[in-house]
Amino acid sequence: MSVDALLKAPAAEPSRSTATTRVVIYGLLLLFAAIYILPLAVMVMTSLKPLDEVTGGNMFALPHDLTFQPWVQAWGKACVGLTCEGIKGYFGNSLKMVIPAVLISTLMGSLNGYVLTKWQFRGHRLVFGLMLFACFIPFQSVLIPMATILGKFGAFGEYLTETVGWDFGFGAPTENLVIVHVVYGLGFTTLFFRNYYDAFPTELVKAGMMDGASFFQIYRRILLPNSTPIFIVTVIYQFTNIWNDFLFGATFAAGDAMPMTVALNNVVNTSTGVVEYNVNMAAAIIAALPTLFVYIVAGRYFVRGLMAGAVKG
Amino acid sequence: MTLAASRPSSSSLRTKLQDALPRLVLAPSFMLLLVFVYGFILWTIYLSFTNSKAFPSYDLVGWGSYIRLWNWTFDTDPPSSWYTAIVNMGLFGGLYIFFCLVLGLTLAILLDQKIRGEGILRPIYLYPLALSFIVTGTAWKLFLDPGIGLERAMHVWGWTSFKFDWVVNPRMMIYCVAIAGIWQSSGFVMAMFLAGLRGIDGEILKAAQIDGASTFATYRRIIIPIMRPVFLSALIVLAHMAIKSYDLVLSVTGKNPGGAAELPSTFMYSYTFTRNQMAIGSASAVIMLMTIAAIMVPYLYSELREKK
Numbered sequence: 001m002s003v004d005a006l007l008k009a010p011a012a013e014p015s016r017s018t019a020t021t022r023v024v025i026y027g028l029l030l031l032f033a034a035i036y037i038l039p040l041a042v043m044v045m046t047s048l049k050p051l052d053e054v055t056g057g058n059m060f061a062l063p064h065d066l067t068f069q070p071w072v073q074a075w076g077k078a079c080v081g082l083t084c085e086g087i088k089g090y091f092g093n094s095l096k097m098v099i100p101a102v103l104i105s106t107l108m109g110s111l112n113g114y115v116l117t118k119w120q121f122r123g124h125r126l127v128f129g130l131m132l133f134a135c136f137i138p139f140q141s142v143l144i145p146m147a148t149i150l151g152k153f154g155a156f157g158e159y160l161t162e163t164v165g166w167d168f169g170f171g172a173p174t175e176n177l178v179i180v181h182v183v184y185g186l187g188f189t190t191l192f193f194r195n196y197y198d199a200f201p202t203e204l205v206k207a208g209m210m211d212g213a214s215f216f217q218i219y220r221r222i223l224l225p226n227s228t229p230i231f232i233v234t235v236i237y238q239f240t241n242i243w244n245d246f247l248f249g250a251t252f253a254a255g256d257a258m259p260m261t262v263a264l265n266n267v268v269n270t271s272t273g274v275v276e277y278n279v280n281m282a283a284a285i286i287a288a289l290p291t292l293f294v295y296i297v298a299g300r301y302f303v304r305g306l307m308a309g310a311v312k313g
Numbered sequence: 314m315t316l317a318a319s320r321p322s323s324s325s326l327r328t329k330l331q332d333a334l335p336r337l338v339l340a341p342s343f344m345l346l347l348v349f350v351y352g353f354i355l356w357t358i359y360l361s362f363t364n365s366k367a368f369p370s371y372d373l374v375g376w377g378s379y380i381r382l383w384n385w386t387f388d389t390d391p392p393s394s395w396y397t398a399i400v401n402m403g404l405f406g407g408l409y410i411f412f413c414l415v416l417g418l419t420l421a422i423l424l425d426q427k428i429r430g431e432g433i434l435r436p437i438y439l440y441p442l443a444l445s446f447i448v449t450g451t452a453w454k455l456f457l458d459p460g461i462g463l464e465r466a467m468h469v470w471g472w473t474s475f476k477f478d479w480v481v482n483p484r485m486m487i488y489c490v491a492i493a494g495i496w497q498s499s500g501f502v503m504a505m506f507l508a509g510l511r512g513i514d515g516e517i518l519k520a521a522q523i524d525g526a527s528t529f530a531t532y533r534r535i536i537i538p539i540m541r542p543v544f545l546s547a548l549i550v551l552a553h554m555a556i557k558s559y560d561l562v563l564s565v566t567g568k569n570p571g572g573a574a575e576l577p578s579t580f581m582y583s584y585t586f587t588r589n590q591m592a593i594g595s596a597s598a599v600i601m602l603m604t605i606a607a608i609m610v611p612y613l614y615s616e617l618r619e620k621k
Contacts (some may be wrong), residue, residue, distance in 0.1 A: 029423050032416075033437045039452040039496065040440070042462075046455065058469040059455070059462055111338050119335030127343055129617055134350040136609045138557050140581040141602040142353035144360060144595060148369060183349045186342050215334045244445030246560035251586070261447045261560070268451050269568050277455060284451040288444050295443035299436055303504050306442065 047071060047282035054277045070278035074286060078279050080258070080266045087283050089256065090263035094243055096174050097259055101181035102238040108182070109189020109234060110227065114219055116190070117197040118205045128194060135187035139247055142184075150176050150252055173257035180252060181242045188241075189234050192308050196230040197223065229301070236298055237305035240291050260287045354602065357595050365591035378596035394572045395597070398580040401487045405576065406555040408491040409498070413551050414544070416495065417502025422532065424503070425510045435507075439500040446497065450564025453493035454480060480565065483573030490565045490574055494558065502547045509543035510536065549612050553605055577601050 042059050047070050049063045057064075076086035116128050150171070157171030169175040200223065208218040249259040258266070264287045268280045295302050364374045385393035392400075420438055424431055441449065456462050457480040467475035479485035513536060521531045559578040566574045572583070577597055585594030 025423055025426050025428070029420075029428065029434055032420060033434055036437050036441065036496065036500070039449075039456050042456055043452050055461055058466045060466050108342050112342050115335040115339045121336055125617060127339070129613065130351070131343070131346055132613055132617075133606075133609060134346050136553050136605060136613075137350060137354070138578065138598065138601040138605055140559075140578055140598040141357050142350065143357075143581075143598070144369065144585060144591060145353040145356040146349070183345050186346060190342065215331065215338075240443060244447075246445065246447055246563075247582075251582075261445050264451065265447050265560075265564060265568075268454075268564070277461060280451065281455065284448045288448045291443040291445070292440070295436075295440060299439070302443065303439060306501055307505060307508065 043281045043285060047074075047278050047285055049278055051274070051276055051278055070276070070282040071286070073276070073279045074267075074282035078267050078276075078283055079270055079272075080263045081255075081270075083256075087260065087263055087267065087286060090258050090260045091286065093174060093253070093257060093263075094260040097177045097181070098239060098242045101178045101185065101242050102235055104178070105182045105185040105189045105238055106231065106234045108186060109191075110193045110224075110231070111219070112186070112190040113193025113195075113197045114223055116194045117200070118202060118218075118223075119215070128190070131187045131190050133187075134184070135191065139184065143247075143251055146180065147251060150180075173253035176252050177248060177259065180248050181238075181245065184248075185238050185242065189238065192230055192234045192237070192305070193227075195308060196227070200226065232298065232301045233305040233308065236294055236301050237308075239294060240302070240305075243291055357602075358599055361592060361595035361599050363592050365595070367589035367591065369591060374592075378592045381593060382596055382600070394575050394580055394583075397572060398575040398577045398597075401574060401576050402556070405487050405491050405494070405558070406552065408488070409494045409555050409558075410548065410551045412491075412495045413499045413502045414547060416499040417547065418506050418537075420499070420503040421506035421510055424507060435504075438503055441497045442501050444497065446558070446561040447564045449493050449497045450490075450561050450566075453489065453496070454565055454567060457489055457492075483571060486566045486574040490558075490562050493565050494555075494561055497561075498551065498554065502551070505543055505547050506540065509540045513539055545612075549608055552608050556601055556605055 045061075045063055046054055046059060048066055048068070049057070050065055050067050050069070053064055074086060075088050077084055078086050080087065080090065112131070116124055153176065154171030157167035157169075160170060161167045204222055205218055208222050213221065244261060245259070246261045246265070249262040250265075253259060253262065264283055267283050359371075359373075360369055361378050362373050362375060363370050364372065364377065382395050385395040386399060424435060428434065444452075457477065459465065459476075459478040459481060462480075464475060464477045467477075480489045517535060517539075518531065521535055526534070557578065558576060559582070562569055562574050562576055562579055569575065569579055572579075577600065581594050581597045581601065584590040584597065
């Protein structure tokens with residue numbers, strides 16, 4: 001079952017369907033397309049309307065008094081809890097968390113995949129099996145120990161600050177989230193690279209060995225130059241997952257350190273004052289923009305990553 | 314067979330190090346997972362047998378937490394939040410899996426009919442996957458809101474008797490969570506089925522056509538049976554996503570008022586972190602884990618065996 005088959009022309013012969021069935025098929029496809037687009041379209045339109053037009057009008061109507069004020073408000077002034085400085089800081093938090101977490105987990109996954117396919121040792125399949133199962137655990141089953149350990153990190157960081165003057169990043173919420181996302185992303189990144197390198201010709205690796213190339217030389221000179229597609233797939237997959245994570249962010253980062261998703265949930269569900277639907281929607285779109293952008297630019301790789309996550313390579 | 318073993322064995326330290334290098338490279342990741350996944354799981358299991366409240370306690374008290382959950386499932390009146398969580402899990406999981414499969418298969422079959430503009434339509438069905446569950450929930454909460462969303466729009470258009478308040482009705486909230494979830498994930502199932510359909514050997518279909526099989530019969534008798542493995546993969550991925558669903562409930566319902574849309578995932582969180590019943594929370598986490606393990610372990614085992 002190759003994912004790239006998706007992008008090829010259908011292999012099946014054209015069925016001799018009548019004009020009516022064609023109309024029905026296109027009709028259904030367009031109807032579904034409309035249903036899939038509507039929520040996003042409504043979100044965008046709501047974010048471009050003044051509040052009275054949202055509360056007093058029809059959500060399907062195009063904006064009458066087009067305004068970008070909600071976007072400005074969401075970015076710079078919306079209230080998250082008691083601070084009303086917009087979501088820009090939280091957007092930054094997510095970036096600071098997602099970039100190192102994606103890079104580290106991808107690189108480690110790549111090396112793991114290399115070892116598990118080209119330098120197999122006794123029990124390699126058990127090791128891989130254990131790493132694979134880790135992809136699918138409900139994170140609730142590790143949440144309490146993780147919170148306890150991160151609490152210890154925090155205490156250690158404070159101790160370091162007292163004695164050395166710097167906490168070396170111990171106990172800082174963003175660093176904590178990087179660790180958490182690296183650890184729980186490793187299974188998937190290893191899976192992706194293992195499946196990819198599994199199909200990579202072992203002869204080339206053997207030839208490299210004959211020439212006396214070392215473990216890392218073979219990796220750098222032979223595998224890495226041929227790994228661009230799987231790197232793109234993995235980076236996109238990890239980026240989307242980590243950016244969109246809520247559970248870890250909500251559990252391990254509070255206050256100013258919240259990632260974007262958690263802050264958005266607070267903006268939307270704030271119980272004080274009038275609900276500013278237009279601002280909420282602008283904030284939601286801003287929160288979705290990075291992953292949407294990746295999807296639009298590299299949709300092909302995006303889909304491939306998702307499918308690889310369904311285990312079958 | 315393994316490359317490492319085929320190398321000439323020498324006792325020099327350098328060679329030994331060279332031979333150990335692959336395992337040394339893998340070791341940090343493996344250790345991390347051993348501690349942070351399997352160690353932590355054991356730790357959680359241990360906690361579920363204690364009487365931990367707001368903080369972990371390490372005095373074992375036996376099966377108490379599980380017995381309480383068990384009683385809550387069957388014996389309590391009015392229904393407990395664990396009972397609600399289980400019932401909602403069944404409702405949400407069932408609807409989510411069923412409709413994702415049906416929609417995904419329908420869309421894939423429709424798209425596979427040599428459609429013009431497939432390149433435009435396919436991304437439209439798939440884009441919700443790029444959105445987080447929080448954004449998805451936020452969008453659907455607005456869309457279904459009776460005051461400004463669908464109901465209001467219908468009223469403005471003149472259908473004044475139209476009523477759709479599920480998203481603010483505690484008894485119906487869970488269905489709205491399912492709607493949002495189906496919208497988010499069905500594109501993924503479509504992509505899986507489409508890849509499956511495109512992977513089918515054209516010769517088989519040609520043969521069916523020559524034998525005079527109708528399109529419908531070809532699908533029912535040949536194509537869909539061939540795609541059984543895809544069904545299985547999709548089913549398993551969906552089941553595990555349904556059990557893990559957490560943020561979607563919070564965002565669609567607006568922080569799950571009164572626990573009306575409780576799922577095991579939200580139950581675990583609120584019992585552990587807000588209700589100071591950590592042992593109960595751990596027990597519910599263990600139950601979630603065991604359910605997922607019962608689904609995933611046989612599947613992963615067969616997947617790994619197949620390869621070699």
